[in-house]
Amino acid sequence: MPFGISRRATVWLAGLIVAANGFFPAVWILLTSLKTETELIRSPITYLPEAATLDNYATAFTAQPILRFMWNSFVVATLSTLLCVLVSALAAYALTRLRIPRRNLIMSVLLAVAMFPLISLMVPLFKVMRELGLLNTYLALILPYAVLSMPVCTLVMASFFQDIPPDLEAAAMVDGCSRVGALFRVIIPLSAPGVFTAAILAFVNAWDEFLLALTMMNRVNMRTLSVGITLYQGEFAFPWPLISAALIIAIVPICIIIAVFQERVVGGLTSGGVKG
Amino acid sequence: MISDGAISTKKDLSERALGTLLLAPAALLLLVIVVYPIATLFWNSLHGVDNANPAAGEQFVGLKNYFTAFEDDRFWASTWHTILYIVATVPGALVVGLGLALLANMPFKVKWPVRLGLLLPWALPLVFAGLIFRWFFEYRTGVVNDTLMRLGFEPLSWLSDPNLAFAAISVAIVWKSSSFMALMLLAGLQTIPKSLYEAAEVDGASKWQQFVEITLPMLRPAIAVALIFRTITAIQTFDIPYAMTGGGPGDSTETLAMYIHKTTLDFLDFGYGSALAALMFVLSMVATSGYLKYTRRSSGRSGD
Numbered sequence: 001m002p003f004g005i006s007r008r009a010t011v012w013l014a015g016l017i018v019a020a021n022g023f024f025p026a027v028w029i030l031l032t033s034l035k036t037e038t039e040l041i042r043s044p045i046t047y048l049p050e051a052a053t054l055d056n057y058a059t060a061f062t063a064q065p066i067l068r069f070m071w072n073s074f075v076v077a078t079l080s081t082l083l084c085v086l087v088s089a090l091a092a093y094a095l096t097r098l099r100i101p102r103r104n105l106i107m108s109v110l111l112a113v114a115m116f117p118l119i120s121l122m123v124p125l126f127k128v129m130r131e132l133g134l135l136n137t138y139l140a141l142i143l144p145y146a147v148l149s150m151p152v153c154t155l156v157m158a159s160f161f162q163d164i165p166p167d168l169e170a171a172a173m174v175d176g177c178s179r180v181g182a183l184f185r186v187i188i189p190l191s192a193p194g195v196f197t198a199a200i201l202a203f204v205n206a207w208d209e210f211l212l213a214l215t216m217m218n219r220v221n222m223r224t225l226s227v228g229i230t231l232y233q234g235e236f237a238f239p240w241p242l243i244s245a246a247l248i249i250a251i252v253p254i255c256i257i258i259a260v261f262q263e264r265v266v267g268g269l270t271s272g273g274v275k276g
Numbered sequence: 277m278i279s280d281g282a283i284s285t286k287k288d289l290s291e292r293a294l295g296t297l298l299l300a301p302a303a304l305l306l307l308v309i310v311v312y313p314i315a316t317l318f319w320n321s322l323h324g325v326d327n328a329n330p331a332a333g334e335q336f337v338g339l340k341n342y343f344t345a346f347e348d349d350r351f352w353a354s355t356w357h358t359i360l361y362i363v364a365t366v367p368g369a370l371v372v373g374l375g376l377a378l379l380a381n382m383p384f385k386v387k388w389p390v391r392l393g394l395l396l397p398w399a400l401p402l403v404f405a406g407l408i409f410r411w412f413f414e415y416r417t418g419v420v421n422d423t424l425m426r427l428g429f430e431p432l433s434w435l436s437d438p439n440l441a442f443a444a445i446s447v448a449i450v451w452k453s454s455s456f457m458a459l460m461l462l463a464g465l466q467t468i469p470k471s472l473y474e475a476a477e478v479d480g481a482s483k484w485q486q487f488v489e490i491t492l493p494m495l496r497p498a499i500a501v502a503l504i505f506r507t508i509t510a511i512q513t514f515d516i517p518y519a520m521t522g523g524g525p526g527d528s529t530e531t532l533a534m535y536i537h538k539t540t541l542d543f544l545d546f547g548y549g550s551a552l553a554a555l556m557f558v559l560s561m562v563a564t565s566g567y568l569k570y571t572r573r574s575s576g577r578s579g580d
Contacts, residue, residue, distance in 0.1 A: 010382070011382045011383060011384060014379040014380070014382045015379075015382070015384055015386075015389060015390050017379055018376055018379050018380050018389075018390045018393040018394065019389040019390060019392070019393035020393070021376065021393060021397075021451075021455075022392065022393030022394060022395070022396040022397055022455060023392075023393060023396060025397075025400075025405070025408045025409070025412075025451075026396060026400075028408070028411075028412070028419065029408055029411070032411070040417055041416070041417060043416065043417075044422055044425065044426070045417055045419065045422045086301075087301045087302045087305060088302065090298040090299070090301060090302070091298065091299050091301075091302040093298055094294070094295040094298035094299050095299075098291045098292075098294060098295040098298075099291055099292075099295075100291070100292060100295035100296075100299075101292070106299070108568050109306075111564075111567070111568055112561070112564050112565075112568065113306065113310060115505075115508045115560065115563075115564040115567065116310065116560070117511060117512045117533075117553075117556050117557055117559075117560040118512060119512060119514065119532075119533040119536050119537065119553060119556060120314070120317060120536075120553040120554070120556050120557040120560070121309075121310065121313055121314070122537070122540075122553075123317060123320075123536065123540050123546070123549050123550055123553040124313035124314065124316045124317040124320060124550065124553075125309070125313045126540070126541070127313075127316065127320070127546065128312070128313055128316070143305070143308070143309055144309050146305060147305050147306060147309040147310060150302060150305070150306075154302070179294060180294075180298075204399055207401070208399070208400075208401040208402070209401075210401060210402060210403045210514075210515045211514055211515070211533075211537070215537075215541060226401045226403055226404070227403075229403070229404065229407070230403065230407070230519065238410075238411075238414075240411055240414075240417070243407065243411075244411070247404055247407065247408070250404070251400065251404065254399050254400070254401075255396070255399075257399075258392065258395045258396065258399045259388075259392060262388060262391045262392060262395060263391070265395060265399075266391060266394075266395065266459060269398070269456070269459050269460075270459055270460060270462070270463035
């Protein structure tokens with residue numbers, strides 16, 4: 001049936017366009033990272049590397065302390081995620097399971113914080129951190145990152161908490177659990193996917209952040225990955241194969257996370273936004 | 277929330293106490309990281325260093341910094357650039373995002389390439405996207421000029437001409453932000469009942485008619501949320517122009533956020549930087565209150 005074939009071809013083409021749109025920059029820097037500097041400056045440019053080399057990756061590890069950048073990003077993202085998820089879980093529980101006054105006002109404040117212009121926060125926060133002597137410490141990023149992801153994490157977890165029948169919680173309390181005990185023994189385990197989704201979103205947000213990381217950490221050893229990558233550019237020249245190799249190294253962890261948890265991430269992103 | 281009508285005042289009170297206790301950590305963090313800094317932002321914006329007597333440090337100068345801002349050409353220019361980015365990239369991201377969402381809504385057997393294709397641009401740090409697009413638009417070795425030359429056109433100096441740099445940065449912003457928009461719109465698309473399309477098919481409506489008569493109206497709430505959301509983030513545009521041009525050539529692609537950053541951290545003028553940041557804060561809060569008003573109205577309408 002010709003109609004069936006053309007229909008399948010349309011679906012194929014649609015998928016190809018969406019995937020290509022998402023992947024082409026990553027594919028292009030992957031190809032660039034395998035080229036030599038001499039191949040790069042040839043005109044017209046080559047698409048596939050003629051003599052693929054891994055030298056740029058070796059240089060990427062020695063030209064800048066990229067593993068140190070990665071470690072910094074990892075520490076900051078992990079600890080801010082833990083803090084954020086814990087605080088947001090308590091808040092989400094209070095907002096969904098308890099009868100508290102001004103619930104809508106609190107929700108609005110949270111949404112307003114989510115929309116906050118980071119640059120306005122950066123100026124005074126820099127001063128506060130400087131006065132506290134926290135510049136160039138992990139804490140200077142962990143605390144703000146935890147707060148910045150708090151709104152979306154609270155919303156995501158709240159939507160999961162809401163779906164748990166109240167009877168389960170009541171049963172746990174009859175069995176001698178306190179309310180908080182029921183939260184940790186019943187609610188959180190049952191909404192594990194929601195807690196997990198919130199954690200992934202907080203982690204990616206922290207991993208990607210640039211402005212605060214640029215401002216709070218000015219010692220090379222304390223730079224996070226997003227800022228550290230910009231250090232590969234020379235004073236006047238852009239060693240593109242080297243920068244591309246560093247970029248590839250830097251995006252591998254984030255690619256693994258979204259590849260493994262893709263469904264959760266999509267669910268989390270859209271539940272925060274569209275439900276409003 | 278269901279009330280069984282038999283809840284005693286005592287239980288109410290203890291619930292309220294527990295609620296306060298559970299909300300306290302979040303409130304405390306908000307206080308330290310957001311409320312206190314913003315309060316000091318406004319206070320700092322009323323201070324400045326007197327050039328005639330710099331040894332005295334920062335002094336109270338009243339609204340002087342705000343008057344300076346209103347007469348500062350670079351402030352107006354960077355604000356104007358920010359507005360231009362909003363005007364160019366918000367509708368751009370909507371059109372591209374809607375296209376991607378419609379394509380991604382097809383019945384795929386294998387879903388992960390499409391999902392990853394939408395997720396990767398979202399997960400990529402903004403500054404990385406800026407670097408990669410800078411590489412695309414490079415004059416001699418960039419892939420854009422190479423394509424132009426292969427098609428028989430002259431190469432363009434994308435990043436050293438103010439208008440072309442603006443175009444190149446806008447393309448990068450649209451690419452980076454459209455996939456998140458597509459994810460939000462896709463969630464909206466999936467809530468549209470299939471029966472509507474089947475009924476339209478029976479009535480002999482064309483695909484285009486179905487799109488205009490069913491898809492667009494049903495998608496309106498999702499489009500509105502995505503647009504407002506995108507506008508608010510576009511006000512803060514920083515990373516991509518920072519990585520692509522650093523604000524250049526000259527200051528021609530500098531955004532307000534970049535100017536604030538330079539004023540504060542490069543020129544170390546805290547008072548003036550704070551005044552600029554306060555102005556941006558107000559601008560952003562006006563947009564956010566519009567967002568909140570809209571979502572509250574729409575959630576009321578759906579009879580939640």
